[in-house]
Amino acid sequence: MSSTGEGAKENDPLHALDTAYAMDEEGLTFMKAQTGIEDEQELKKHIIAVRAEGYSIFPYGCIMRFAFLQLRLSRLPAYNQLLALGKERKDAIFLDIGCCFGYDVRKAIDDGFPTGSVIAADLHPEFWELGHKLFKSTPETFPVPFLPGDAFDPAFLEPTAPFTASRPPPAPRPDLATLTALNALRGHVSAIHASAFFHLFDEERQTQLAHALAGLLSPEPGSMLIGGHRGQPVAGVRTDLGRRRQDGTKRFAHSPESWAALWDGQVFEKGTVRVEAVLREVERPGDLAGVSGDTKSYNLCWSVTRL
Template structure:
């Protein structure tokens, strides 16, 4: 089978779908305890059954590799260096707004709220609204018990997020009630923090640039506002073939290197000297790769902070 592009606008889900394998279940103690605390399930084996059942529902919505690998139930956000700054801004900056972009089931946002980020200053967005519903099933919550607004939409759709230049001054007028929003456009120039993980690497180089411009326009011009996350990267910038399985031989993913990712934000999105970019590669072992292939995957962990 030929290599398949993983660009959401053209990809056929069946071209990347693999049979689910519970052997990939790899939640650590902290992640299991987090689910126990939210669901009331106390038996680790029952937690596993619950998560596997939810995984099947999420996989039917779209068979992302991170769902295959149970990434939707992990606590990756709290292990990023910028996470403490997210919590600090939530406590110290009046009205600081936090968007979890491409939130999937909302596990990362729920972790931030559990650790103290004000729930009434958080919001989530994803292309697929079904993922947010699955998140309520995973954590046994409702829109009333977890009242974070969810705004479904396509980040490349100008009706959802209008093209805009990078804000140099705060927008006029008050922030609209978050629960009233049906698009991200009213939030341009108003967000203190954006988290965007396992998102940019879904697109080719040009679309990653467009996406960075759109995400950058949402950031508040206040010094210290930042966007952060983690996604696939590599030592050298360029397309990389990722092995998957016998049925799906590989996918092609465009990977930035730390150097090219830093240059993108410092020169193409913001003016030189206007942001601080921190980025590094972390080697991650992938259980889902074919045994005959290298099991090493490079996760690029990064943050872009306005100065």
């Protein structure tokens, strides 16, 4: 039997999920405007090709399922709150961590967040480069600074206590274009977006990451973190996965209650933040069913706002 052609495609798990390709009218309009590709079939071919390159770099499920096309950030309940910060706060900084191809950053800018106040970060710099390919841009036409780095490397992002009005950040706001690590942003970020990110880790590392991101946040009231990732009605090891991480640890899923308790009382002093967290049930393809064969899963959509 030939190992090429249609037979090979049928045995390719990535190709098998090409049926997950979907955009609603808003997403389609956005992608056409960003790429300049009006023909929908040509646009689909272009997106599928970039997705295959991205999956070869690291096989994240969100790439396999085309989740990067779903306008995740703009559909979170607190999105308009984030946009208001960009319009109303002088020199507001917006950080998208775990940005992948930069889809959400581009949507926020398209919706009015000032380009010069945005910065993105990811472990894999190749994803940012593929973002330029996906959106047919260049560093000159889309001059948002990008920082490659590991969020668990203290030289890049070190956990620290959140700054407060009585303990403001000691250094002035940095020039985003000159940064080499996120640590220089401590106490200066007005909004942080982290979607499809926390759920990649066990509970201990999620807690570490929460402390690290909190240290970046400005002490000004209204400064916020926002995101969405896999959650569960009852906190515990993720039931939608049948595998461990490569390092042997098990991925953890928070419930709305455990997520609120983490931020309000552990990361930030109790009563100094407002945490909003809701579960949205989603249907997963049968190929991605959990260990019990259940295709039901939950997204935890959340925001943490300083009071």
